[in-house]
Amino acid sequence: MKVMSLIKPYRIAMIIAWILMLIELMVELVSPLLMAKIIDEGVLQADLHTVTVLGLVLIGISLLAFASGISNSYIAYYAGQNLGYDIRKNVYAKIQRLPFSSLNQFPTSSFITRLTNDVTQIQNVLFMSLRIALRSPLLIIFGTVMALFVHAKLALIFVVAIPLLVVFLIFIMRKGFVFFQSVQKKLDRVNSVMRENLIGIRLVKAFYNRSFEQNRFVTVNRNLKNTTMKTLRFIELTAPLLLLLMNFCIVLILWYGNREMSFGGAQAGEIVAIVNYGTRITNALSMLTFIIMAFSRAKASSDRINEVLQMEEEVDVEAQDSANATLKGAIEFKNVSFQYFEDHANAISNLSFSVQAGETVAILGATGSGKTSLFQLIPRLFEAKEGEVYIDNQDVRRFPAQVLRQQIGYVPQESFLFTGTIKENIAWGKREATMEEIEQAAQDAQIHDSIMQFPKQYDTIVGQKGVNLSGGQKQRLSIARALVRKPKILLLDDSTSALDLKTEQKLLEAIRGYDCTMLIITQKITTAQHADLILLLDEGELIAKGTHEELLSTSSLYQKIFQSQNREERKENATAANK
Template sequence: MRHVLSYLKPYMKWMIFAWALMLVELLVELWHPLLMEKIIDDGVMKNDLHVIWKWGAIMIATSFLAFASGIANSFVAAYVGQQYGFDLRKHLFEKIQSFSLFNFGQFSTASLITRMTNDVTQMQNMVFMSLRIMLRAPLLIIFGMVMALFVHVKLALILVIAVPLLLVFLIWMMNKAATLFSRVQQMLDRVNSIMRENIAGMRLIKAWVRSTYEQQRFTETNESLMTRTMTVLRFVETITPVLLFVMNVAIIMILFIGRNEIHAGSAKAGEVVAVINYATRMTAALSIFTFITMAFSRARASAQRIAEVLITTVDIIDEEQAEGTTIQKGEIQFDCVSFRYPESEALALQDVSFSVQAHETVAILGETGSGKSSLLQLIPRLYDVTEGTIKIDGIDIRHLKQEHLRAAIGFVPQDLLLFSGTIRDNICFGMETISSEEMIQAAKDAQIHDTIMNFSQGYDTVVGQKGVTLSGGQKQRISIARALVRKPKILLLDDSTSALDVKTEANLLQALKTYSCTTFIVTQKISTAMEADVILLLKDGQLLAKGTHKELLKTNELYRKIVQSQLGKKGLDDVETSAQYDYIERK
């Protein structure tokens, strides 16, 4: 809670101002019972109309003052709450943006969304209530007892006994409710997760006719959320009846003892009324504790969840002496690189070593799970190596600033993502310096320009969420264009041509040769690998072989099997003439 509340420091002056306004309200409320005592004892009991008018006018004037202070306090409290929520969401988003892929694995997407929305809203509500009533209520109770003791000690002792017992009860309830509300937030994460999965996978749900199943799954989770929330609310709602019962018993005792004190001459009617007035005001303040307890309990649970994100240690950070060097060539060297995913015991890559010259094209082949995507993700430091080093232009990538490293890399991941917006927005992807000519050229090289121009709005065509309105091949080519427009020194294509036909892929590979960049292509197609300068063959995280197509045909049995499975026996022939190359491409 303390870490999350530290973001209130810039608004401390406004908070002090809000509390000052609240104190004005409080002073008026504490003073009014004394004024009523004077009106009754000096005015009503003595039939002095002047005293009644005098102190009545003062009560009305101070009531207006309290009213104005309350309105101003509400405006200031709302301002601080909204600004605090804005800052909290901003810092949460910045923190999430700094996460490595390992950090993202620690939190579900639905949980992060809930923390940035619902949990932040709970903190906003708590801040608003703390400036408006959360501090006012306990102060009214404390000083109400003091003022009651000042009026009549014997009568006030009843409140002195009852109120502390109720406060102990409230503190216990608050701690219990915080734990229960934390479980409610976790269940809300689950509901959001199912909603997100359904929206993202609607095509599959429709195709498999699983709407009824998904509705049942959502209903069960939603009912669990409802049941758990109702359980907590019922628990919290028991606070008010207990408070009212105890305080009403206390008021009855004050009336009974006060009557005896008046008959004995040791108390005046105005004093009894004043003590009862303090008791009723304290009862109202204690009743507010129901809402305060609920708000504070929710906020405490939410603060813990927000703090978990804010204090998460990011495992991939720039070194203090990291170089701001810009990558010039794109030479890459893997030196005894081993890698395992965090929280996994198995090595995804084991003792991989190879070097690639600048502007070479590297094809990476291997069966599923052989480590192809893992190898690509290490180059832009989406993960850090477990052992060994990766050097670019002779510099260990851990000694480079991440911003400079990744700015020189164009990366097209296996799981494609297009953002809601136009095709233009997706290709340029926030790069305001990109001209229309550069964008169009990148699209042409990616073999998507003609397709885009066939759309009614051209580059201003709006794509659906995640590009659902486009085919797989169209999404791949737009994603490639997004990488090419950066004019990268290193281009990483993770199985990004799988949905392209042979002719389109051949044209794309030919266009890529015009770029001054080192290109890595993860592929399952031998026709694609044959166009590369170097082929890396992976199996179970190990580099089995490295060489050209002709070299691997001669030296590696596994590669020959792959070639034969795709090109037949003729693919095993020594390919020397361009005519033979053309034949294999047509196949």
Template sequence: MRYVLSYLKSYRKWMIIAWMLMLIELFVELWHPLLMEKIIDNGVMKNDLHVIWKWGAVMVATSLLAFLSGIANSFAAAYVGQQYGFALRNALFQKVQSFSLFHFSQFPTASLITRMTNDVSQMQNMVFMSLRVMLRAPLLIIFGVVMALFVHVKLALILLIVVPASLAFLLFMMNKAAQFFTKVQHILDRVNSIMSENIAGIRLIKAWGRSLYEKRRFTETNQALMTRTMTVLRLIETITPVLLLVMNVAIVIILLIGRVEIHTGSATAGEVVAVINYTTRMTAALSIFTFVTTAFSRAKASGQRIANILTAPVDMLDKDKRDEQPVETGSIQFENVSFRYPETDVDVLRDISFSIGAHETVAILGETGSGKSSLLQLIPRLYDATDGTIKMDGIDIRQIRQERLRTAIGFVPQDILLFSGTIRDNICFGMDNVTEEEMIQAAKNAQIHDTIMSFPEGYDTMVGQKGVTLSGGQKQRISIARALVRHPKILLLDDSTSALDVQTEAQLLQGLKSYSCTTLIVTQKISTAMEADTIILLKDGKLLAHGTHEYLLRTNGLYSKLVESQLGKKGISDVKSTT
């Protein structure tokens, strides 16, 4: 919580202003009972209108001052709260951007969204209430007791018993509520998770006729959220009635004692009214604590969840000694590379070694689960190798600044993601200041330009969420164009041509040759592998073979079976006859 509140340091000036304005309100509120005492004892009881008008005017003037201070305080508190929320959301977003893929797996997407929205809102609300009433209420209670003792010690003694007991009850309830609100936020994460899954998978849900099942699943979780929230709200709602009961009993006792004191001449009517007035003001302040307790309890739970993100260690840092030279040629060397995903015990890649020359095209083949995508993800350091070294242009990639390394790479993942916006926005996403000519040329080489121009809005055609309005092949080619517009030194295509027909794929591979980059293509198609300079064959995370199509056809039985399964025996004999 302390770490999260440290983001308020930049707004200390405005916080001080808000607190000073609050102190003006507090001063007026504490002074008014004394003025009422003077009006009653020196004005009403003595029938002196001059005293009544004099001190009445002072009360009106100071009330106006408190009114203006309250408005200004609200503006200052709102400003700090909004700025604080802005800073927190920025910090959270930047922290999430620094996460490795492993860290993303530790925090579900729905939970991250909840923390950046709902949890930040709870912190904003707490800050606003802190500057507006959270500090004012306890100060009013403390100084109210002091002022009541100053007016009449015997009458105010009852407050020394009642007020501490009420505050202890409040602190107990606040800690209890904070525990409940932590559970509420976890259930809210589950609700958001189900919602995001349903929105993302609505096609599959409808196709499989699982709408009723998903409704039941959501209703159960939503019911749990409602039940847990009602439980904590019932707990919170018991605070005010208990406080009012205790304080009203105190007022009755003060009135009874005050009657005796007035009768014996030990107290005046004005003093009794002043003490009662302080008591009623403290009662109102304690009632405010109901809202304060709710806000603080929610904020305590939310602050801890936000702190878990902000203080999470970054596991993939640039080393102090970084190579600032840009990637020039794009040659790649794997030297005894092994890799296992964090918090697992099984190596998905084992002792992989090979070299790829600059501007070569390499096809990576293998069965499902052989480690093809994992190998590709190590090159831009989406993960770091567990053992061994990966070099680019002869330099260990861990010695290259991540931003510089990734700028040199065009990566098209297996799961294509297009952002909401236009086709133009999606293609130009990969690079700043892309010219119209560069965008069109990248689209042409990706074999998507003609398709785009067939749309009524051309490159300004809006893309639905995650590209839902486009076919699989269209999304793949737009994603490839997005990578090509960067003019990368290394192009990584993770099974990115699976939805293309043979002719379109052949044209695409021909278009890629116009780029002076090293290209790695994960594929299941022998026709694609045959166009590559080199083929890497993986099996169970190991490098089974490495060479040209003709070489592997002659020397590797598994590769021959793959070729035969796709091209038939005639295809093999045709290939062998040409070698």
């Protein structure tokens, strides 16, 4: 799909708009001829009847042009706004269908710019195409032809000058396209810095780094301003050059026309008509500079949007009877290797393990050991580079994404909440969830009592990203959102780090009542020791696996972690006892 294909539904509206525009153009081309006749046959001949009749005709066709212009503007506005709506809808839908790996090709700020500023440029240029973009070049062409019809010798000045100006304008348009691509990239950068700052505003204030952030924004904002000014200076330079040349042509016409009148080779009305055509052509050429600027920006914006529309979508499979069955939750990794980018090291290397349905698995490892990468392969957010991932003895690639992911509850490392009520955030995990199901999920996630303390309880509005909630509350709401869908596989990516030990134990105990396989990434031995299986990762490799007791006797690294955390726990207990 390309942007141009989205224009097709508005072809009839566009044709009607162009017909109305042609009516306007015809009136504009005929008006100087009528003016010439009024002067030569009416005013100079003192014929009031001719002046009255032709004057009424001129007023009549002017009213027709006015009505056509108003109707044209309405239709052009309708087509432009609807095209913008369609582009935004299709691009947004496309982004939803992209594989997780493709979303990393552009920063979030770039997607936002494409959905807003770039779409605006395209819908504006469609409006302009239906209103003035085609009218201006046609006026230049037919205005010159009509001028030749009125007086060929005088009009030859236009025939020489206008082709040179058109070549110049084509050069400007090509250069403008390159410049405006640079402008859009600078705008992406401004949006990126602004977005980062607003998301991390708490941290900025906590570190009192507002001066640094202001300077960073001023830098990218200045770069955008300078690039835009440079581009506009280049484009705007065309207008005075065009006016200078066309005004020089009009002066030549007046000078040469005066000579022709002296020898009887031209009439006053003809000269007025030629000058009138020259003025209209000058205005059209001036308008062309504005049109070229708009088309240059729209071309750059169209290419950026087409980049998104032509990206490869997530590969899915058709629903099959075997894949549509309810998952049991058995998971197996067979010699799995995975990397995010081809020129990067493996995030996971030759990983093999198996989990029976209903078991609990704890995954330990240092930062960057591949724990989150392992999680993301299960719901097929990413595809394994080598090896296979199985669920219920079936390759995950054979499951339709919807069938697979609707039965998986995923709680990411960073708790993300949407703007809306607490009830809506929990129900986001299951759109048709009843109030009873929502409350049950909240109780199991150990957040129900906290919710009931809010004045509006489940109707309490959650600020953007849960800004009005504590870290532990956000984590528990995220877990409730996963639990409400009664998942067959539950993935908790370090999702209990902000919880105290007692709350965490209650939470895990409640989850064990669910008929699901649970994988939990954790740094706490107290959490891991109750799991049916513990996986110990280091730099993407599985260096040990087994139960808590087995790893204590076989893994030196696990022993060190256990002893270290035990010492810390004893210190904390001693400190608490002394108090």
